[in-house]
């Protein structure tokens with residue numbers, strides 16, 4: 197991969213600003229499950245490490261105790277591994293550095309670059325000023341060093357109430373960059389931490405902990421998203437003031453995808469409100485959701501390499517992600533026949549008790565996969581929408597008097613229809629032409645369409661779940677209440693679908709193309725006596741058509 201980041205790294209290696217190995221890190225905050233945006237960051241960080249024969253750490257940025265949970269840590273490890281990346285023995289936790297952070301804060305105080313401030317968080321905000329107005333000094337800004345050291349130690353020892361005091365860097369309250377106006381480095385917060393338990397009531401802020409963690413781990417290039425561009429001067433200030441080893445922070449544009457949201461807070465809201473079935477709901481843009489949906493890790497990696505990295509925020513069409521998967525599955529997925537909304541077909545000139553086995557190609561894209569047997573009999577099923585009683589001009593599929601091909605089967609002609617007392621069509625009466633066995637006509641007779649089908653003798657019932665985009669609007673977050681943009685048909689459950697018998701031996705993780713329908717996978721929660729198949733992705737981008 198070549199991009200503006202590799203250019204920077206190349207230059208840094210050439211000028212010996214950093215000596216090999218190139219060392220990156222992926223620093224998730226364990227407060228939610230990873231999503232496709234994180235995948236971009238993972239592919240980038242681990243990808244750079246591998247490209248430069250370097251190293252990439254997995255570091256849990258667990259400095260914010262109230263939200264962090266073990267469940268998230270475990271899911272993050274599972275997802276990174278599943279994506280195909282290995283952090284070897286470099287699994288780190290910012291919380292393991294709490295003692296070091298504290299020592300560094302003491303050093304800043306000793307050097308006269310940090311002070312204990314008694315303003316409340318609201319007051320600090322008021323004093324901060326605006327983009328056009330400078331801030332105001334805190335009354336505590338010139339507290340003597342000894343007093344600061346004493347108060348800071350007592351903050352750590354739990355002598356003060358939550359939120360009553362903070363430790364702030366002493367930089368410049370008139371700095372043009374608001375981030376640099378004496379930022380808070382530590383706050384008092386009595387929260388149980390999932391690793392350090394109740395050892396601390398004093399927790400470092402992200403900006404303080406992050407640069408120090410990078411430095412402690414010897415990271416060479418610390419890659420983060422654009423929102424942190426304004427924080428880079430503080431990253432640099434802290435490390436320079438403490439005279440510590442100094443990684444290079446580089447910012448890139450975060451991934452945004454159409455018809456979805458990638459904010460952990462909002463994803464958590466969907467889970468908590470039971471709008472979705474969980475973090476791994478197949479409609480979720482989480483790695484675990486995509487995995488359950490049937491995405492392969494290789495298609496996600498390929499998507500991430502297609503979109504590349506840039507310095508400009510943009511919205512990537514979700515179709516690009518879906519296409520990466522289609523391209524792969526087209527080559528690898530065995531073809532099967534499944535009728536999702538069955539309509540009975542009776543072949544009236546086919547013998548009552550005859551059953552025959554026909555050959556069906558497994559994957560035309562990969563002849564090495566050979567063929568399988570499918571069953572033909574007098575009673576069959578086709579899709580309801582492959583038949584029309586009063587077809588418009590451009591409908592080429594089955595109607596009364598018309599002949600079509602049943603794939604790998606025979607040519608059939610519809611002779612009549614049977615309706616129930618409500619006038620609904622319950623079955624089609626057809627004839628078949630024996631000479632067209634296998635789906636080829638000896639006299640080169642043309643038919644306008646080829647339908648998929650199954651035989652009642654060679655199929656079984658299953659539930660099929662059709663998934664669609666979770667949001668109707670390309671940018672659902674435009675509205676304050678993003679949930680008004682939820683797609684009411686993002687999940688459609690079809691019962692009693694008819695699947696060809698060979699799918700009885702479908703295994704988890706095997707992806708199938710149901711001919712003319714899309715790619716499907718057995719759901720991991722599926723019961724043996726009632727298999728559930730999930731739509732991974734349709735054969736074509738049906739939304740593109742609608743928008744034209």
Ligand code: ATP
Nearest residue numbers: 223224225233234236237420421450451458459460
């Ligand atoms: P959120 O804003 O949803 O809480 P976050 O950025 O705080 O997400 P972290 O767990 O801190 O989530 O992210 C870990 C890493 O993944 C960070 O380096 C972050 O820059 C990167 N990352 C998060 N979201 C995206 C995204 N949409 N595109 C690219 N990288 C991302």
Ligand code: MG
Nearest residue numbers: 224225257402
């Ligand atoms: Mg973050």
